[in-house]
Amino acid sequence: MSFEPRSIPIDPDAKAALAAKGLDYRLIDPADLDALDGWIDADHRGFHHARPRDPGRAYDRAVMAERRVHGVYDDAVPEPRVPVATVSSWPTGLSVPGGRSLDGWAVSSVTVSPTHRRRGIARALMEAELATAKRAGAAVAMLTATEATIYGRFGYAPAAKAVTVEVDRRRAHWVGPEAPGRVHYVEPATLRDQAPAISRRAVARTPGEIDRWPGVLDRMLGLVDPDSDASRALRALRYDDEHGQPQGFATFRVTREPNRPGWVEFDVLAAATDDAERALWRVLVEQDFVTGVRGLLRSTDEPLEWLLEDPRAVTVSEVTDHLWVRVVDPAAALGARRYGAAGELVLEIDDPLGYAAGRYTLLASADGRAVVHSPRPDGDGDDGAPKRERSRARSADAESVPSRGARAAARAAEPRSIRLDVRDLASIYLGGVRPSVLARAGRVVEASPGALQLADRMFASPRTPHLSIWF
Numbered sequence: 517m518s519f520e521p522r523s524i525p526i527d528p529d530a531k532a533a534l535a536a537k538g539l540d541y542r543l544i545d546p547a548d549l550d551a552l553d554g555w556i557d558a559d560h561r562g563f564h565h566a567r568p569r570d571p572g573r574a575y576d577r578a579v580m581a582e583r584r585v586h587g588v589y590d591d592a593v594p595e596p597r598v599p600v601a602t603v604s605s606w607p608t609g610l611s612v613p614g615g616r617s618l619d620g621w622a623v624s625s626v627t628v629s630p631t632h633r634r635r636g637i638a639r640a641l642m643e644a645e646l647a648t649a650k651r652a653g654a655a656v657a658m659l660t661a662t663e664a665t666i667y668g669r670f671g672y673a674p675a676a677k678a679v680t681v682e683v684d685r686r687r688a689h690w691v692g693p694e695a696p697g698r699v700h701y702v703e704p705a706t707l708r709d710q711a712p713a714i715s716r717r718a719v720a721r722t723p724g725e726i727d728r729w730p731g732v733l734d735r736m737l738g739l740v741d742p743d744s745d746a747s748r749a750l751r752a753l754r755y756d757d758e759h760g761q762p763q764g765f766a767t768f769r770v771t772r773e774p775n776r777p778g779w780v781e782f783d784v785l786a787a788a789t790d791d792a793e794r795a796l797w798r799v800l801v802e803q804d805f806v807t808g809v810r811g812l813l814r815s816t817d818e819p820l821e822w823l824l825e826d827p828r829a830v831t832v833s834e835v836t837d838h839l840w841v842r843v844v845d846p847a848a849a850l851g852a853r854r855y856g857a858a859g860e861l862v863l864e865i866d867d868p869l870g871y872a873a874g875r876y877t878l879l880a881s882a883d884g885r886a887v888v889h890s891p892r893p894d895g896d897g898d899d900g901a902p903k904r905e906r907s908r909a910r911s912a913d914a915e916s917v918p919s920r921g922a923r924a925a926a927r928a929a930e931p932r933s934i935r936l937d938v939r940d941l942a943s944i945y946l947g948g949v950r951p952s953v954l955a956r957a958g959r960v961v962e963a964s965p966g967a968l969q970l971a972d973r974m975f976a977s978p979r980t981p982h983l984s985i986w987f
């Protein structure tokens with residue numbers, strides 16, 4: 517999905533809804549630096565950050581030049597060049613189980629000035645983003661959220677978690693295998709050429725990760741403001757495999773007070789291979805003169821505790837709903853991922869905003885690939901699944917779940933189905949939660965016997981979804 521994100525016209529419904537409140541909803545031309553700077557000021561204010569100054573402002577300008585940037589303006593305020601609300605968005609890939617990249621629409625910088633809150637401005641912006649995502653051909657919209665109570669009403673739901681992992685240095689005795697390659701200290705800037713390719717491979721093998729844009733790599737490597745204290749404190753490690761090929765990198769800081777051991781803190785560990793992941797973790801946890809290691813935005817499924825003699829050296833805290841997904845095109849989304857089991861499953865999806873509502877038949881074969889059939893426009897109830905695909909999926913399903921006689925015949929006549937809301941679809945989509953857990957919570961409904969068990973097996977992901985950046 518590569519195209520100029522500003523080529524899609526401004527959403528007319530949001531324009532009209534905000535005009536009715538005396539507000540002007542505008543798509544900003546990044547070449548108009550005065551307008552862009554006003555927007556950047558509003559974004560910083562909205563997130564309670566300090567006023568931006570160079571080189572941070574130059575960085576923001578460069579990042580926003582690649583995005584679709586909207587502001588909402590109120591001529592009645594004393595500084596009308598600063599919008600009273602902001603949002604930015606861009607097309608980006610989302611890794612899904614099986615290693616493919618799904619066309620997604622990232623939404624960020626959602627702010628509304630406290631002087632204009634609770635007048636429906638965020639609603640107008642968020643609904644416009646969904647309409648734009650759909651027009652752009654995205655299968656899902658996605659975001660990371662400051663608060664967990666804002667976005668469910670627009671159909672978003674948590675799809676991949678992140679946690680803080682802490683390791684007690686005194687108890688961190690490594691018992692994992694030796695990696696065949698080597699870890700080297702490198703200057704962060706020297707990683708700039710290798711980071712995109714390593715990150716691409718690390719992202720591809722982790723459902724829930726999104727494509728890295730150039731600016732985020734600069735930020736990870738402390739290159740936005742290299743002379744700042746934070747950048748100068750940054751250390752970088754690179755893992756080269758036994759052939760000398762770079763396969764992973766990490767950046768970290770050691771925070772410390774005079775004469776006291778510090779803490780190793782990191783939020784970047786990008787590994788294209790398991791060897792790289794293990795080797796980088798090892799160097800991070802085996803530093804001397806530190807109390808411990810704190811990894812931010814790590815996976816709920818880190819292998820670390822299995823690599824240390826004392827698994828209790830590792831503690832996990834701050835489990836957060838990190839990636840929020842909103843499905844706008846269920847057929848494209850469901851068809852892109854690979855499934856953990858063969859079978860035929862009907863998803864009856866409810867979506868108050870309409871995008872995903874309908875009955876979708878998922879026919880997964882033993883290799884994990886799936887064909888999705890969505891409702892016919894004439895609404896005759898036939899999902900249109902070709903008989904050949906249906907019988908292939910059913911026989912694979914029957915092989916894995918022994919069934920006989922009447923039950924098998926009944927299943928053959930009527931595919932198993934579950935009913936769920938579009939938010940529940942988002943939560944099960946990457947395999948972050950089992951459909952049966954959502955059924956226990958009274959959210960997903962098993963509409964025919966055996967459907968939940970089948971759904972659990974089909975939606976299982978071989979790798980736990982995880983997103984390791986904010987966007």
Ligand SMILES: CC(C)(COP(=O)(O)OP(=O)(O)OC[C@H]1O[C@@H](n2cnc3c(N)ncnc32)[C@H](O)[C@@H]1OP(=O)(O)O)[C@@H](O)C(=O)NCCC(=O)NCCS
Nearest residue numbers: 562626627628633634635636637638639660661662665666
């Ligand atoms: C969150 C924020 C964007 C909401 O803007 P807003 O214009 O006041 O929101 P709206 O008036 O359009 O409200 C839309 C709905 O969301 C609800 N809502 C808005 N902010 C909410 C919050 N912080 N928590 C829970 N619900 C919230 C409203 O009650 C309303 O519900 P309803 O439509 O069901 O009645 C705004 O408070 C803000 O800028 N916060 C600081 C920055 C931030 O946290 N941004 C989110 C980035 S992920």
